[in-house]
Amino acid sequence: MDDNYFSLNSILADNHKLSCTFTLDVPGLGYLEGGTENDIHQHAKVELPFWLAQTLSLNEFTTFPLPPPYTNRVKSALNASAQSVKLANLVGGNGWWYRWGRRIADVLDDEPQADLLNVLLKAFVNRLPALQDLAAHHASADHTLPENSTSSGEAFRDGMEGDERELFAIGQESGKLSKGWYDSNSGRKGGR
Amino acid sequence: MALPKTLQPGLTPDELTFLAEEETIDIVPLFSMTRVRLLGGIYGPFQPPSASRVPLWLALSLKRKRKCRIVPPEWLSVERLTGILKDEKENAEGFERLSTRFIETSKVLLDVASDDLSQPSILRSLLKDLREVRQAKIRIGLQSEGVMRGSYLQVTNLTPLELSELKPFLVKAMTMMQSLEPRQEEDEQDDAGQGLGVGNGYGEED
Numbered sequence: 386m387d388d389n390y391f392s393l394n395s396i397l398a399d400n401h402k403l404s405c406t407f408t409l410d411v412p413g414l415g416y417l418e419g420g421t422e423n424d425i426h427q428h429a430k431v432e433l434p435f436w437l438a439q440t441l442s443l444n445e446f447t448t449f450p451l452p453p454p455y456t457n458r459v460k461s462a463l464n465a466s467a468q469s470v471k472l473a474n475l476v477g478g479n480g481w482w483y484r485w486g487r488r489i490a491d492v493l494d495d496e497p498q499a500d501l502l503n504v505l506l507k508a509f510v511n512r513l514p515a516l517q518d519l520a521a522h523h524a525s526a527d528h529t530l531p532e533n534s535t536s537s538g539e540a541f542r543d544g545m546e547g548d549e550r551e552l553f554a555i556g557q558e559s560g561k562l563s564k565g566w567y568d569s570n571s572g573r574k575g576g577r
Numbered sequence: 578m579a580l581p582k583t584l585q586p587g588l589t590p591d592e593l594t595f596l597a598e599e600e601t602i603d604i605v606p607l608f609s610m611t612r613v614r615l616l617g618g619i620y621g622p623f624q625p626p627s628a629s630r631v632p633l634w635l636a637l638s639l640k641r642k643r644k645c646r647i648v649p650p651e652w653l654s655v656e657r658l659t660g661i662l663k664d665e666k667e668n669a670e671g672f673e674r675l676s677t678r679f680i681e682t683s684k685v686l687l688d689v690a691s692d693d694l695s696q697p698s699i700l701r702s703l704l705k706d707l708r709e710v711r712q713a714k715i716r717i718g719l720q721s722e723g724v725m726r727g728s729y730l731q732v733t734n735l736t737p738l739e740l741s742e743l744k745p746f747l748v749k750a751m752t753m754m755q756s757l758e759p760r761q762e763e764d765e766q767d768d769a770g771q772g773l774g775v776g777n778g779y780g781e782e783d
Contacts, residue, residue, distance in 0.1 A: 487757060499759040506757040513750060514720045520746065521716070548753060556746040558583060563742040566590030567708075571637075571688045 394547065398484035399436040401476060405447040406430050435485065439492055451501075455486055460504050467511035471544030481547040483509060512549070515541050520553050524560025586745040590681075593738050597681035598634035603648035606639070633682065640690050647690040652676065653683055655696055658703040665710050672711060672734040680708070680738045711735075715743060724751075 389395065407429045415422040417431050425431065433441070441447040453459075454475035462470050472482040483505055490501045519538045545553060583589065588596075606623035613621050620631050628648055631639075639645040651657065665673045676682075683704055691697040715735075723729045730747060732740060 483753065483757060502757055502759045506754060506759075509753060509757060513724075517716070517719055517746070517750075552746065552749050552753070555749055559586070559742050559745045562583060563590055563738075566594070567684070571594075571685050 394481065394551075395484065397479075398481040398547070399439075399488060400434050401452075401480060401485045402432045403435050403438040403449050403452055403489075404430060405433050405438050405441065405449045407447050409446060411446075435488060439488070442492055451497075452489070454482060455489065455501060455504065463504065463508045463511070467508050468515045468541055469544075470508075472508075472546040472549070473544050476546060479547060483546065483548055512541075516545070516549055516553060517556060520556030521560055523553075524557045525564055586748065587741050588737065590738055590741060593678075593741060594681045594685060597678035598632065598637065598685070600633050600678055600682065601630050602633050602636050602650065602682075603628045603630055604636045604639065604645040605648060606645045608644050633685070637685060637689050640693075647686065647693045649686060649690075649694050650682070652679075653686060653694065653700065655699050655703065658700060658707070662703055662707050662710070665707060669714075671731065672714065674734045675736055677736060680704075680736055711739065715739070719747070726754075 407425055407427060410427050411425040413423060414425050417433070418425060418429060431447075433447070438447060438449060442449060454472075459470070459475065473480065476482045476485060486501060486505045490498045490505075493501060515538070519542060522538065542553070605628050606625060608623060609625055610621060610623045612619055617632065620635060621629060623629055636645065636647050640647055652661075661673055661675070683700075686694065687697055687701055687704075694700060718724070718731055721731070723731065724747075730743075732743075735743075
C-alpha cells in the first residue's frame, strides 16, 4: 500500500466518511451538518471525510469512535472466519478497508493503534490463501464457459475490498501471461 | 510510468525465452559452410558429419529451415527427467536445482525440434508433471509461516521463469503486510501467534 503523494487510491481512501463529534462551538460552519443553522454547536455529530476529520481530531476539535467497519463485531466475525467476511460491504462497494483502517490507526494512540493494525494484518493474512487460490484459478480457467457463482470462491470474490481486488487482478494477470507462454507453440510461428 | 502494466514487475516469459536463446547448444549441420562472422560472434565451420556449437537461436532458425539436426542436451532425456521428477517429489522441503533456463530451453526444443528428441511425448508429460509438482510446492510455500509474517518466501532453486509468474502478486501482498505491521518492535514479539495479544498487559481493550 503506497502512501505516495500521487497515489489516487490513497486520496480516494482518505475520502471515507467518519462520524465525528465536535468538542466546541464553531461559528459559521453549520452547513457541514446539512441543516439550516449557521453554527455548529458543541457535541454536534457530523459526518466528515477522513482527511478533514484527521486534522480536526489531531487538534482535538473533534472526537470520533472507531467507525463500524473496525468494531469488535467485525473483529469477532473475522476471528470466526476471515474469508467469509465481505469487507467490500463494510466500506461501501469501492472502499479500501485496509487503507482506511491504517489511516485511522495513524490517528490513534499507541495501544488501540497496535490493536487495530493487528486486526487488519490478521485479516489480510487469513484471507490471502483464498485470494491466491482464486487468482490462480481464474488465471487458468476457461472463461468462455458460464460459471456457477455459488461456490465459496465466488462469494469471496464479491467481498473483496479495493486493494484485494487489485491484488487479485495482478495475480490473475501474471498467471495468464505464464499460461499463455506455456500454451504457445514457437514451432508453428516460423522465424521469430 | 510509461511501461505497460504487464511489463513493470520484471521480465515476461517471452523475454526470458529470448535470453535463453543465447545459451549454446550442439547441432549437426546438414550443409557445409566455412566460419561465418555475425554480429553476435563467429560461428562454424559447419561440416556435415561433425557437430558444432552455436547459440540456441541460430540452432532453432536452422532447424526451422531444415538445415540442421539439434543434439539434445544430456538432461533432456526420459531417464534424467524421471530422476529429476522423483527427486523433486521426494524433496518436500525445497526445490530441486535445475539449470537456469531449464524450462525455456526444454519448451522451445520440444516445440521446434521434437523430431530430434527421443520420445518427445513422454518428455512433455514429464516436464508437465515436474511443473505441477513445483507449482504445488509454491502454493504451499505461499501459505507458509514466512509469508504469513510478511517476511520471506523460500524460493531457493526456483528458475527465473517461475519467479516471474510469482513476483508481481507476492511483492504487492508483502508490501501490504509490511504497511499493516504494528510499528513497535516489542509488540511484534508479544504478537507472534495471536493478533490481539498486545493489549493484554493493560486490560483495557476497547
